[in-house]
């Protein structure tokens with residue numbers, strides 16, 4: 001892992017995604033029971049969990065991000081036990097039907113082979129368990145979509161694997177999820193290339 005990926009990109013990512021946090025906080029209030037947060041990053045969401053959650057398990061492949069997330073975990077104050085480990089969402093080190101909720105925020109844009117991660121999220125959820133998600137996605141509008149496709153190779157390099165043109169809605173459906181609620185909107189406070197967002201709750205039938 002390069003110095004850019006481990007030390008420069010994480011604070012840039014935190015700064016660049018701050019416009020999304022209020023909605024993410026509202027959404028994460030829907031998590032309950034034993035929760036797995038995939039790609040927990042620097043722990044930006046760990047303080048948002050509510051008393052409906054019994055335990056939070058976070059996985060994240062970048063060790064420098066995990067170190068920061070551990071500091072955040074110690075200072076959350078909500079009292080829910082949090083464990084954070086190195087891991088890859090494409091091969092989760094958990095048994096089938098181990099979690100009530102999987103949380104995925106701004107992560108399916110970055111995971112290589114995201115279809116594998118969606119299948120893994122589905123596998124580790126109990127039947128009836130829920131995927132709480134907030135993801136920037138491919139634009140429904142032709143002009144923005146064309147720019148997303150054009151700039152994606154450059155963006156991917158600068159943003160450590162993040163892709164701006166993924167159809168994550170279809171990806172979740174293909175993995176077997178059904179939507180309980182899905183908000184599909186253009187975020188007003190972030191650059192146009194990452195403004196198309198899907199946010200909501202999907203469940204494992």
Ligand SMILES: C[S@@+](CC[C@H](N)C(=O)[O-])C[C@H]1O[C@@H](n2cnc3c(N)ncnc32)[C@H](O)[C@@H]1O
Pocket residue numbers: 013017038039040041042043044045059060061062065087088089090104105106107110111112162
């Ligand atoms: C844009 S950041 C979002 C981090 C965090 N979810 C948040 O809301 O701030 C994308 C995250 O996905 C993580 N990631 C990349 N590949 C992954 C993988 N294969 N499995 C799990 N997480 C991954 C990155 O390390 C990074 O922390």
